[in-house]
Amino acid sequence: MTVMELLEGNTGAFRNHRMKLLFVAVALLAVALGQTCTTERDALEAIYDATNGLDWTVANNWLSNDPHCEWTGVSCNSSGWVVLIDLSSFGLTGSIPDEIGCFPFIKTLYLNDADMNTAIPDSICLLQALKYFQIQDAGLVGDIPECMCTMEYMQYFYATNNQLQGTIPACVNQMTYLREIHVYVDGRFRKRCEDVFIRGSNVYYIASNQAT
Numbered sequence: 404m405t406v407m408e409l410l411e412g413n414t415g416a417f418r419n420h421r422m423k424l425l426f427v428a429v430a431l432l433a434v435a436l437g438q439t440c441t442t443e444r445d446a447l448e449a450i451y452d453a454t455n456g457l458d459w460t461v462a463n464n465w466l467s468n469d470p471h472c473e474w475t476g477v478s479c480n481s482s483g484w485v486v487l488i489d490l491s492s493f494g495l496t497g498s499i500p501d502e503i504g505c506f507p508f509i510k511t512l513y514l515n516d517a518d519m520n521t522a523i524p525d526s527i528c529l530l531q532a533l534k535y536f537q538i539q540d541a542g543l544v545g546d547i548p549e550c551m552c553t554m555e556y557m558q559y560f561y562a563t564n565n566q567l568q569g570t571i572p573a574c575v576n577q578m579t580y581l582r583e584i585h586v587y588v589d590g591r592f593r594k595r596c597e598d599v600f601i602r603g604s605n606v607y608y609i610a611s612n613q614a615t
């Protein structure tokens with residue numbers, strides 16, 4: 404094993420070790436956020452506050468006495484768990500609060516067309532049921548959190564047209580259901596692993612994973 408291989412995560416042993424570390428990190432994150440996550444309604448209120456809900460450009464009933472499952476852009480299953488949040492084009496500004504990680508059963512999270520100037524918080528990785536994540540043209544900066552590789556059911560990760568930097572984590576190769584990861588490529592993203600290839604100018608398509 405060469406040092407370069409080690410650094411690039413190109414050996415099986417290294418990858419497994421790295422994944423274990425990531426799972427431990429996410430478990431610690433969950434413990435740390437335990438105090439922060441109370442009810443899903445509280446978490447939605449935290450999102451409203453952090454993204455300047457008063458300035459949202461879409462008519463909505465957030466913070467009203469209506470059940471939070473009926474708030475604009477929120478859907479729950481019939482047991483009352485939030486399964487979808489779509490705040491695309493709501494005019495979000497500000498930042499994404501850690502409470503974004505407080506929806507254990509959410510499958511769909513869309514935060515497109517915003518002006519947030521924020522990083523993707525690591526707490527996103529606590530959304531262990533998430534399948535569809537879109538945060539395009541949202542003003543994002545910073546790295547793609549490597550802990551995303553622990554999001555077991557993630558299928559489509561779309562984050563084009565932001566100012567993200569760094570690389571696509573090599574561990575995305577180990578995500579069982581991941582089908583597509585789309586990011587803005589401005590020369591700072593580099594191909595890091597053999598199973599990732601560029602399709603078009605700004606699309607990385609994960610070819611080797613099985614779709615269900």
Ligand SMILES: *[C@@H]1O[C@H](CO)[C@@H](O)[C@H](O)[C@H]1NC(C)=O
Nearest residue numbers: 480481482483484507508532
């Ligand atoms: C709602 O989601 C929760 C978590 O996945 C699940 O336990 C519950 O059975 C679901 N309810 C219905 C009616 O599907």
